[in-house]
Amino acid sequence: MVKVVVWGSLKPHTGGQAELEIEAGNVRELLNRLGETYPGLKPQLARGVSVAIDGVIFRDGLHEPLRKDSEVFLLPRMTGG
Amino acid sequence: MSAIHVTTKINGDVVDYVCEADETLLDVLRNRLGLTGAKEGCSTGDCGACSVTIDGRLTCSCLVLGAEADGREIGTIEGMAKGDELHPLQRKFLEHAALQCGICTPGILVAAKSLLEHNPKPTETEVRFGLAGNLCRCTGYDKIVRAVMDAAQEMRRA
């Protein structure tokens, strides 16, 4: 199980929990499972998210592998100037 | 208003053109003569990107009518290098990395050349006020001022 942390304003869609446990081998699986388990997250997932895996931010890495003990943070999709 | 025939000298060459009475020299240079080194950043004389000299005096070509150039001598960025030899200011701008995007660079070089012609040994403050009519948004002006000071020193030695 991978530990996933969602940002505060997504908590209403996850039954009030900030930390979730999800079975996933890579980022794409993780995002798919999240959407299936918490349909309220789907609009945000569709708008785009970045993830931080063990402290490193990935904006596009859907196939990024996840270890069992990985700590994953969901973040709004990064942009810049 | 009708079109006006103008005979002028640009960077030492005699040039003839016809322009509208309300057309700016900047538009003439860019659209009729293909001299696109002068840039249009504002068209109100506030950014200096269109700087040229008329009879040796620095001006914004957006604030001059094309018709006014008749019988004058115009200097633009295209005339700054002599053949394959860059003007010391052009060289120093490259050496000091005094440009990032480069859109303000032609105007600043023309202004800096005029500044050094009038004042070959400017202080940093004089350079800063001398170039106050030329906006640069990338560099924060630091490297521009250094490049002009360095070029001035080299030109004095030459």
Add this chain to the structure above:
Amino acid sequence: MPLDSTLQGKRDFKVVGTRPLRPDGIDKVTGRAKFGADATAPGMLVGRILRSPHAHARIKKIDTSKAEKLPGVKAIVTREDLPDHTDGDALLYDVLYNIMAREKALYEGHAVAAVAAVDTRTAREALKLIKVDYEVLPHVTDVDEAMKPGAPILHSTIFTDGLEPKPKKPSNVVRRYEFGHGDVEAGFKKADIIVERTFKTEATHQGYIEPHACLANVGPDGQGELWVCTQGHFMVRDTCARLLGMDISKLRVTASEIGGGFGGKTTVFIEPVALALSRKANRPVKVVMSREEVFKASGPTASTSIDVKIGVTKDGRITAADATLRYQGGAFAGSPVEFGAMSAFACYDLENARTIGYDVVTNRPKQAAYRAPGAPMAAFAVESVIEELARKVGMEPIDFRMKNAAREGTRSSYGPTYGPIGLLATLEKAKQHPHFKAPLSPNQGRGMACGFWFNFGGQTCVSLNVNSDGTVALSVGTPDIGGSRASMCLMAAEELGIPYDKVRAIVADTSALGYNDVTDGSRTTFATGMATILAARDAIKKLTARAAQIWGISAEAVTWEKGYAKPAGSNAGNFPPMSIAEIAAQAGATGGPIAGHHEYSADGAGVSFATHICDAEVDPETGATKIVRYTVLQDAGKAVHPSYVEGQFQGGAVQGIGWALNEEYIYGKDGRLQNAGFLDYRIPVCSDLPMIDTVILEIPNPGHPYGVRGVGETSIVPPLAAIANAVSAAAGVRLTSLPMSPPRILAALDRKAAAE
């Protein structure tokens, strides 16, 4: 792209870190470089756009019949000519709505029609002949006003997201964000001192000197070309093709030289309109914005209203930090409040942190990214409170910051745990810097601030071709705004072991390379740089294989060193080293052209931190402020071309100085922008400024082979706060609104005098 440990570790550089002349330099100092407005085409028409004079109005009818009859008018485009192809993509629909108003004009300057004509005068005349029937509606431009109940509503479709239960009435608040960890209420209970303040910042513009410009050319067969100044021509291509219902393959976009962007050229404004005009006229159409249009109808950044509350113990340890941020991003969703909320407390090691952000719409132009979008305003608010708290607990602000600074292993306020970061290093260097101890004159004050930015990678594709003489042609897809071609050449030369001037980098058009994300997010030197290095490694693999083929030994038995293929050891054979030129000369006979490629989604950009120190002098009688000294200390990971890294530091600091002191969007009661020009939108001029001192720190980013971190954006994060702290120290009164214009400072001084 997985983080590959074999990528890392190179710190012994031959050419990276030197300061060679840039490859596009001569063109730029001689006036030859071709920017957006410098292109022409045979039969070219002039395109002009009619814009709404009203801040908010229903567009009942657009009558173009008179304009169509004007001789010389070749095409007119309105909302009817840009049907909705966005297929439910809400973000793209906003772009469509922004480039050409639909049922309503949502801000002064909103495009309502466009004309292509044989010359400027005809185009101008034609615009006057277009009759638009408006029903003027109440408007709102202030962020706090827009949030109030009873404010004029822009979109009946916006119901604030992120609230529970979901609201039933439409609102101007698009979304509520919340970030943080711990329990701030419990944290504040442990605090001995709490400071709570409200801050406001006005909207500012990126202020690039080159107005948006493009030349579109579309034929009746639907094939088109577009020349445009943009930070991302692949983005322009994909967006325009989707908006116009074209196949992406049919549109080829070439990026001109670009006269500044700072985030403002990361979207489209005039480009789809120019294409639509060209398609209708079947002639090339050039559209160039005036400076007034740039201010009114491109994408400035948000104005904000921010509350910050921070508690500390007597010995200077932060116990809790809480902030509420309200950002208006113009007439559409998407203000950068999420990044403001994420970055606000990113510099600190906090047990309890919370930020709440509200994305708000108002009757202003749709914001675009501006250098570290959203972060400078948040840093202004937070770092002002930090400075005040430090003074209240009797600590030097720098020591207070060092005591509470985020470091490796700190859980960031936006979630993830930091790897190796350079914040403390910049603070330590700042403390040792001569500026820090220099004496101050009367009426002067010193301030400092820290800043953070994420940086990112993005989709990137690079092609590296070895020419028959052993020189290298490097094609990248990220427009060069500030010297990136020089950096790419340096990295390719470093990897291949050849001189810098043997590599020539170009920005290829969209038909020559795979997709590349925009030049933004401080990503180019990082992501395109890493792709260049990996493409060079790919080429080296092929070069060594060719050498092996020529020598008749196995490819594994050949190594690459300083531009030469060499047998790996004595048992591989006794061959003299073969240069890249020698191998390249035989390419035809050994299997054809030699090229290296790399295509990937770059990740692992590595966050970056900076500390700025500023001395300001305030004239107590007039409120005039002069910046007398300024120092930037920032972590660059590895400075590939140090001159251009310094340039990024200096440029960001000076944009920050403008933002802090004089730049602002000023709206009248009529909702119209009053200062849409460089005369009254006051960006800093040369004589306003001192030299900007820089210190480059190099704490390697483990996600890049050379340790590179993005540097372009972080430099604008600390200045607002550093200057506010300096001005407040000089004036003896805390300034909480930007810009700190002379009337505001004088009013604050008067209030202070009245209170004393």
Add this chain to the structure above:
Amino acid sequence: MKEATGLLAREKGRAFVLAGGTDLLVRLRTGFIEPDLIVDIKRITATRSIDVRSNGFRIGAAVTGAELNEHAKLTKAWPGVVEAANLIGSKQVQGRCTMTGNLCNASPAADSVPALMAAAAKVVIVGPKGKRTIPVEQVPVAPGKTSLKKGEIIESILLPKRPPRSGDAYLRFIPRTEMDIAVVGAAVSVTLDAKGMCTDARVALGAVAPTVVLVPEAAKALIGTKMDKAALDALAAACSAACRPIDDKRGTSEFRIKVAGVLARRAAQIARKRAGGK
């Protein structure tokens, strides 16, 4: 000149005089004006020279800011007027802009106009009915409006001869160090006697009322004093009291009132020093 006034008088549509063009072209470009006739007066000899005469200086209407600055005698006699003209715009604008154009725009914020008023300058107007000479303060009547009649052109500006121990100065407030329009402008011209007593003074303010204004009360505060602190305080108070400013994008009314006094005081100190006062 006759031909120029004739052209202007005969034109039925919108006619404009072009001297330096630094304002006219901006208005042209932004579509603010659409002229039917533009008369360029720069090639008329009478407009091009600065003449030193027994009773003062005659400055042609097309003389540029840069040319004023290069004229040593003028700069020595009227440093405040020259520095005011040199504050109009950048180096680029200086090569083109004229004091006459600055005056004819009738902007309350025009930099050279307060200095000209403080200097008691006059203008020579040529028109279809001949020449007339009027004080500078009678030219602007409202924002953007002058007292000039159809077909009339200002041919030159006259500055009086300086008595000994005279000095003038102009200061303006702008948010940046260059390139801005004055938020407040203050010009002071003084003459001292041998003991350093102020015998004559004129004070004018810019950007604080619909036109540039002469402030006789402020001048009175200086005359008969040694321009000590009390006199300067009275000058500053008189200047602030004379302000009828508006709130606009460049500054608040409150700010202008306060800073007008500050600048007048500072300008008076410079003028006094230039007049040889200690």
